[in-house]
Amino acid sequence: MKNLLIASVMFLFAASGASIAGDAAAGKSKSAACGGCHGFDGNSPISLYPKLAGQNEAYITKQVKDFKANTTRQSPIMLGMVAGLSDEDAADIGAYYQAQSVSSAAAFDESKAAAGRALYKGGDLQAGIPACQACHGPTGAGTAGIGYPQIGGQYVEYTLAQLKAFKDGSRSNDDNKLMRSIVEKLSDDELEAVANYIASLK
Numbered sequence: 001m002k003n004l005l006i007a008s009v010m011f012l013f014a015a016s017g018a019s020i021a022g023d024a025a026a027g028k029s030k031s032a033a034c035g036g037c038h039g040f041d042g043n044s045p046i047s048l049y050p051k052l053a054g055q056n057e058a059y060i061t062k063q064v065k066d067f068k069a070n071t072t073r074q075s076p077i078m079l080g081m082v083a084g085l086s087d088e089d090a091a092d093i094g095a096y097y098q099a100q101s102v103s104s105a106a107a108f109d110e111s112k113a114a115a116g117r118a119l120y121k122g123g124d125l126q127a128g129i130p131a132c133q134a135c136h137g138p139t140g141a142g143t144a145g146i147g148y149p150q151i152g153g154q155y156v157e158y159t160l161a162q163l164k165a166f167k168d169g170s171r172s173n174d175d176n177k178l179m180r181s182i183v184e185k186l187s188d189d190e191l192e193a194v195a196n197y198i199a200s201l202k
């Protein structure tokens with residue numbers, strides 16, 4: 001009886017916790033309007049626009065929701081783009097991009113990347129800064145199951161802009177302040193160094 005109860009509770013939990021699973025084939029056609037900026041395979045041709053290729057579905061779905069809510073992550077450009085997307089559209093598009101591969105490293109400054117490596121790999125125990133790779137992975141591929149974003153191979157300009165946005169609070173959509181609590185302890189030089197290292201990852 002007890003086992004049965006546990007089993008049914010677990011089933012309920014799984015059923016209610018399940019989000020819409022995206023359909024990559026449907027997502028391919030739905031992403032046509034996104035390709036102009038993000039690249040048709042998600043490898044944006046210019047650094048103004050973030051690469052989405054290889055980005056995980058859970059993260060993309062969350063960002064679409066957050067842009068729509070227009071509170072903790074605001075972008076006038078993206079607000080217009082996501083207005084007409086349903087949750088299912090977002091999941092389909094996310095599944096499509098997740099199935100693509102991020103193009104090899106974005107342009108970066110060698111010496112800055114070398115300076116950022118230690119922080120990415122090991123954090124700073126004394127200062128209470130965790131290693132970035134603990135959540136984003138040794139190659140920056142992220143942790144797909146829980147929606148931690150892929151960041152490896154991303155353009156320096158975009159990554160740096162996001163780190164600064166977390167630091168000044170203009171982006172605050174990180175649950176439990178996961179990112180804000182880290183970047184508040186980093187100098188602008190450190191942010192620039194780690195953004196260059198991230199761009200070098202593949």
Ligand code: HEC
Pocket residue numbers: 031033034035036037038048049050051052060063064074075077078081082085093149
């Ligand atoms: C006119 C150019 C443009 C178009 C078209 C566009 N985007 Fe974007 N997108 C941007 C910009 C600029 C950003 C960065 C916003 C910021 O500064 O936070 C962005 C960011 C994103 C992000 C967040 C990426 C990350 O790593 O956090 C997602 C997800 C995204 N766009 C999805 C889409 C989808 C889906 C579509 C199509 C429905 C689309 N975009 C169409 C310009 C565009």
Ligand code: HEC
Pocket residue numbers: 050062119120130131132133134135136147148149150151159162163173174175178179182194195
């Ligand atoms: C405890 C886990 C954790 C650690 C450690 C961590 N991050 Fe993050 N990071 C996240 C999560 C979760 C998000 C996504 C927040 C959201 O938008 O929902 C994120 C988002 C980001 C983004 C934005 C990605 C995008 O596409 O817009 C960048 C850049 C980033 N992190 C860099 C770093 C760097 C650099 C470090 C180390 C100094 C670091 N992170 C350490 C969890 C972590």
